[in-house]
Amino acid sequence: MTLARPSDQLTAGAPQRRRSAAREGRAPGRTPIGYLFVSLYALLTLAFGIAPAVYSVVLAFTRSDGGFAGFDNFVKVVTDFRFWPAVEHVVAYLVIWLIGLLVFVVALALIVHALRVRWASTSLRFIYYLPGALAGASSVLLWLFVLDPTASPVSGLLRAMGFTSFVQVIQPGNLPVIFAIIAFWTGAGGWIVIMYGALNNISTEVIEAARIDGANAVQIAWSIQLPMLRKWIAYMGVMSLAAGTQLFVEPQLLSQASNAIVPNDYSLNQLAYQYAFQQNDFNGAAAISLLLLIVALLLSWVFVTRGGLFERE
16 A cells, blocks of 8 residues: 655645635635735835836926927936046946955855854854944945044054055045945845855755765855856846946045045936036936936846846746
8 A cells, every 4th residue: 555645645635726716716825915915015116116217207308397308318418527437437336346246245155155063154144244234324434434544443454555544545546446345345244145045945965966976165166056046146236236326325425524535426326416406407317317227227137138037947
């Protein structure tokens, strides 16, 4: 006599449950509370996401008097002498930050996952996550002290690099690296925790089989763990790209703290702010925002297609 496994019994009963649900006029696995949660999210998305985006599109293609402007607003902002330097600043920051984020987050997640001592890996994950508990503005204020050689806890390192004053540290040529370090310090910890969770989902049988075949830790990471993390890495790239193109808080606070040594139109978001609240030109600000959106969507499409984010297993 062969005993049926519990999983077989559950599988055998699934079609009957689906037929019963169909007779009752509802889809299997769906409940009214699910529709309630989705409806609340949909309303918030419509109110604070889609509606402002549509309003920005309308502003970008109209004049201040409400008439249709065509592409005049885009031509105006693109030919502004401040636009292309701001583009260069944001691109330099994104390149440094995204490469550093992708390399170091994955490497640190692999190191934490490789630790066999439970308390050690738990403590490291907690330490990595701590900087992310600070809000963006609070983090930048903290870094104002870190970057000042006269008050910094790492003043010896700053002086060894040739910096003797805060003004020397925050010269415009140093800012892409500084902003990338600040962003990594505040955001990398959460991504390390996420990558650690993704690594835990990799089957231990696959890892053990690779070890039996003679693979070392580096070979396992390169040939097994990294390919299986591909979608998570792509997701991190998309979200980090979206956040990076909106660079604003860091240069804005540094500009105020440095008496305009850092320009107040350093990034594209700052330039849009100048258009909206200094020049009272909301149409030009909307044009800059729409250009940022288009570029971010195109670059995100590259991450999604290359990373196979929506591919089904």
